[in-house]
Amino acid sequence: MSEVVKFGRPKGFFETFERRPGSIKKNMSYCPGCGHGVLHKLIAEAIADFGIQDKTTLISPVGCSVFAYFYFDCFGLQVPHGRSAAAATGLTRANPESIVIGYQGDGDLAAIGFNAFIQAANRGENYCVFFVNNAIYGMTGGQMAPTSLLGQKTTTSPYGRNALTEGYPLKVCEMVSQLEAPVYVERVALTSPANILKARKAVRKAIQISMEKKGFAFVEVLSGCPVNLKLKPADMDKFIEENMTKYFPLGVFKDVADEREPVKRAVPVYDREKVEETLYRAMPGGNEAHESLDSPLFDRELRVKIGGFGGQGVLSLGLILAAMGKYRNLNVSWLPSYGPEMRGGTANCAVILNKGAIGSPIVDSNCDLLVVLNRPSLDKYLPELGENGVLMYDSSTIKEAPQVKPGQKAIAISAGDIAEEFGNLKCANAVMLGAIGAMLSKYYLTPADAAKFQETAEAAIAECFAGKDKIVKMNAEACKLGFTKMQNAQP
Numbered sequence: 143m144s145e146v147v148k149f150g151r152p153k154g155f156f157e158t159f160e161r162r163p164g165s166i167k168k169n170m171s172y173c174p175g176c177g178h179g180v181l182h183k184l185i186a187e188a189i190a191d192f193g194i195q196d197k198t199t200l201i202s203p204v205g206c207s208v209f210a211y212f213y214f215d216c217f218g219l220q221v222p223h224g225r226s227a228a229a230a231t232g233l234t235r236a237n238p239e240s241i242v243i244g245y246q247g248d249g250d251l252a253a254i255g256f257n258a259f260i261q262a263a264n265r266g267e268n269y270c271v272f273f274v275n276n277a278i279y280g281m282t283g284g285q286m287a288p289t290s291l292l293g294q295k296t297t298t299s300p301y302g303r304n305a306l307t308e309g310y311p312l313k314v315c316e317m318v319s320q321l322e323a324p325v326y327v328e329r330v331a332l333t334s335p336a337n338i339l340k341a342r343k344a345v346r347k348a349i350q351i352s353m354e355k356k357g358f359a360f361v362e363v364l365s366g367c368p369v370n371l372k373l374k375p376a377d378m379d380k381f382i383e384e385n386m387t388k389y390f391p392l393g394v395f396k397d398v399a400d401e402r403e404p405v406k407r408a409v410p411v412y413d414r415e416k417v418e419e420t421l422y423r424a425m426p427g428g429n430e431a432h433e434s435l436d437s438p439l440f441d442r443e444l445r446v447k448i449g450g451f452g453g454q455g456v457l458s459l460g461l462i463l464a465a466m467g468k469y470r471n472l473n474v475s476w477l478p479s480y481g482p483e484m485r486g487g488t489a490n491c492a493v494i495l496n497k498g499a500i501g502s503p504i505v506d507s508n509c510d511l512l513v514v515l516n517r518p519s520l521d522k523y524l525p526e527l528g529e530n531g532v533l534m535y536d537s538s539t540i541k542e543a544p545q546v547k548p549g550q551k552a553i554a555i556s557a558g559d560i561a562e563e564f565g566n567l568k569c570a571n572a573v574m575l576g577a578i579g580a581m582l583s584k585y586y587l588t589p590a591d592a593a594k595f596q597e598t599a600e601a602a603i604a605e606c607f608a609g610k611d612k613i614v615k616m617n618a619e620a621c622k623l624g625f626t627k628m629q630n631a632q633p
């Protein structure tokens with residue numbers, strides 16, 4: 143192992159960092175005094191020196207190092223918060239030849255991702271983890287991390303961390319080293335040059351263990367976040383050495399690398415038959431009882447988007463359509479959009495129906511059927527309607543007839559008014575469902591499929607509102623009403 147220290151830029155980095163704001167594309171975007179850049183350099187240098195760039199995947203976490211893949215010139219994977227260990231497990235199991243590096247902050251690893259992490263360590267997964275303990279949630283502005291020190295003031299512990307209310311700082315090295323499987327566990331600090339050299343050695347050792355496929359290697363790195371600890375960069379090292387290392391002592395906690403043989407796991411085999419058997423289980427009453435739709439419309443993927451206000455039943459309308467597809471032996475997906483939309487804004491869901499496999503559940507273009515219950519959804523989603531797509535809109539809220547392109551259809555149904563007359567405005571979505579049925583029956587369905595619409599809709603409504611008999615009955619009736627109204631309205 144080379145111990146020659148090189149200055150300058152390691153080859154493990156890209157020449158320029160494209161995402162870096164401003165004209166200087168060669169600097170990282172970390173704050174002055176931040177430890178992330180130093181650790182990045184140690185890892186990049188090791189990857190280049192070991193000549194493993196073309197088989198290494200570095201997993202970027204969520205945290206200040208979220209864009210690590212803009213720096214490292216190797217394969218990169220950016221995972222959701224705390225999911226590093228799950229992704230690393232999949233990667234190394236599916237491709238044992240790959241060298242996988244997990245890079246996680248203390249929020250990412252020791253809070254939201256702790257279970258995934260400790261289980262991966264306990265299974266001895268074949269990868270190494272660099273754990274940046276800066277005692278804070280850096281990226282989000284200084285909230286308390288599981289590793290914040292007792293008495294440490296953060297935005298969420300303004301009086302200082304108190305063991306009685308927030309518990310003790312989590313000693314991750316101490317915990318991991320108690321497990322059987324891990325091969326190597328060390329804690330280092332990025333403070334003095336001597337400590338950085340020790341960190342460099344630890345980084346190299348962990349990567350070496352991964353190259354030799356000996357199992358799980360873990361390096362905790364005490365690192366500075368002067369911005370959120372409100373310290374000058376020059377005082378940061380002092381804080382780490384005087385405060386952090388007292389609670390998080392440096393050193394090797396476990397090293398059995400010399401005793402361990404390479405770990406060999408069977409590579410999982412994709413067994414199509416087994417997957418299909420699990421995915422396409424027989425439906426109640428047997429699949430034959432729900433024979434497939436034979437209308438030509440379903441010879442290709444049918445992409446539906448539904449939009450409206452939260453509370454208008456947008457999501458349940460989508461769910462019912464998806465369940466209807468399922469009852470007619472189609473593959474289906476339903477993708478709701480949660481978040482602020484649920485509190486009065488625009489809610490939407492995407493439904494895909496396909497006799498074949500569905501690639502992605504997202505509908506953001508080439509939409510075949512767009513159903514909108516309010517004006518903002520019309521404005522937002524109309525550009526997603528495909529060439530010969532159909533727009534169905536609630537004319538009780540959208541007064542002005544929308545302009546669609548040649549080849550597209552715009553069909554109005556005053557679902558809200560009809561539902562109100564029926565006695566319950568909440569049934570506007572079921573009225574719309576019936577109207578969709580009438581529209582499909584007129585233009586797209588074979589007589590046999592059209593005849594089955596109401597029966598299938600009722601089964602799907604019953605599934606969606608299981609156990610709520612009154613609601614099931616009311617929605618089934620509203621659906622019938624919507625069907626008749628649309629049928630009568632169509633020339």
Ligand SMILES: Cc1ncc(C[n+]2csc(CCOP(=O)(O)OP(=O)(O)O)c2C)c(N)n1
Binds near residue numbers: 251
């Ligand atoms: C599922 C989810 N929950 C919460 C967040 C908000 N979030 C972004 S980064 C972060 C904490 C990161 O802290 P840490 O892992 O310590 O990294 P640092 O920035 O300190 O390097 C949180 C809570 C998120 N992005 N995703």
Ligand code: SF4
Binds near residue numbers: 172173175369
């Ligand atoms: S906020 Fe803290 S962890 Fe994030 S880049 Fe700045 S110094 Fe580093």
Ligand SMILES: [Mg+2]
Binds near residue numbers: 248249276279280
């Ligand atoms: Mg942190």
